[in-house]
Amino acid sequence: MKIEDVKIVGVAGAGSMGSGIIQVAAQAGFQVRVFDVNEAMLQKAQKTIATSLDRFIKKGTLTEDQKGEITGRISYSTDVNTLSAAQYVIEAVFENVEVKKELFKKLEPVCGDDVIIASNTSSLSVTEMASLVRCPENFVGMHFFNPVPMMKLVEIIPALQTAQATTDVALEMGRKFGKTPITCKDTPGFVLNRLLVPYMMDAIRLLEDGVASAEDIDTAMKLGAGMPMGPLELQDFAGVEIGYYVGDIFFNYTKDARFAPPTLLRNMVKAGHVGRKAGRGFYDYSEEKK
Numbered sequence: 001m002k003i004e005d006v007k008i009v010g011v012a013g014a015g016s017m018g019s020g021i022i023q024v025a026a027q028a029g030f031q032v033r034v035f036d037v038n039e040a041m042l043q044k045a046q047k048t049i050a051t052s053l054d055r056f057i058k059k060g061t062l063t064e065d066q067k068g069e070i071t072g073r074i075s076y077s078t079d080v081n082t083l084s085a086a087q088y089v090i091e092a093v094f095e096n097v098e099v100k101k102e103l104f105k106k107l108e109p110v111c112g113d114d115v116i117i118a119s120n121t122s123s124l125s126v127t128e129m130a131s132l133v134r135c136p137e138n139f140v141g142m143h144f145f146n147p148v149p150m151m152k153l154v155e156i157i158p159a160l161q162t163a164q165a166t167t168d169v170a171l172e173m174g175r176k177f178g179k180t181p182i183t184c185k186d187t188p189g190f191v192l193n194r195l196l197v198p199y200m201m202d203a204i205r206l207l208e209d210g211v212a213s214a215e216d217i218d219t220a221m222k223l224g225a226g227m228p229m230g231p232l233e234l235q236d237f238a239g240v241e242i243g244y245y246v247g248d249i250f251f252n253y254t255k256d257a258r259f260a261p262p263t264l265l266r267n268m269v270k271a272g273h274v275g276r277k278a279g280r281g282f283y284d285y286s287e288e289k290k
Contacts, residue, residue, distance in 0.1 A: 001165065001166075002169065006087045006180075009205040011034050015045075018036070023070070025146050028178065029073075032075070035078070036076075046074075063271075089116070090113070090120055091104075100129060114135075115138065116166055117137075120144055123189070126141035127159040131161070137166060141190075142170055154174040154180070154182075157183075158183070164225035204231075204235075239275050241275075244266065247260065
């Protein structure tokens with residue numbers, strides 16, 4: 001398949017990452033078919049995308065007419081057969097290989113042998129997932145970053161079985177979506193998370209050991225290293241449980257202590273202090289939540 005053959009993009013999963021991918025695909029001019037088993041998630045994705053596009057309108061980089069054109073290119077369904085028209089399908093379901101395996105089973109009778117399936121995984125083995133599909137040569141990792149409409153990076157991860165032509169199309173799709181793609185081997189964490197996760201775990205250890213307060217740790221990295229957000233603010237924004245889950249996957253795979261979630265992180269997840277969305281994480285957002 002060549003990039004010119006891709007007219008319709010399918011997105012499986014309408015969560016926070018999925019909704020961002022849906023938006024950038026539609027903004028790039030593709031017709032987008034969205035599948036999710038949960039009708040409420042589809043409705044939430046529509047609202048999220050509308051809100052995101054409204055922000056661009058307020059900035060003056062998008063018009064109301066353009067917003068209408070973008071949203072008009074998107075259709076939503078709880079029927080997996082909606083993806084049968086797509087030449088390129090991006091899965092953005094929960095980061096669990098069993099969940100993804102169930103999705104691939106649903107895609108098998110729907111997608112033709114020439115359809116490329118790209119996984120928006122941040123931590124799982126692309127090679128393992130490729131072994132679960134009928135045409136592994138057409139499977140590739142395509143890791144976006146949150147919030148997808150704003151973040152310019154996308155990691156393209158070929159599996160051991162991925163054909164070079166599939167990688168080439170994935171790279172070009174990244175560019176079509178307005179991103180800068182990089183290619184990396186199928187190793188735990190790829191590039192960004194392999195650097196980012198130990199950094200965040202070290203920040204938690206500093207807090208756990210009483211070296212400095214959360215505010216001072218974040219301030220040090222923002223003012224001393226030029227980070228737009230401190231590591232603890234970032235985890236509250238993204239979801240504390242995601243940092244724990246990803247770190248645990250990397251540690252179990254590599255046995256490298258740099259990835260091991262500290263006790264404080266484990267206890268925060270058990271207590272439900274998972275960040276901004278819960279009203280409490282490394283910071284207290286209870287008043288903001290009200």
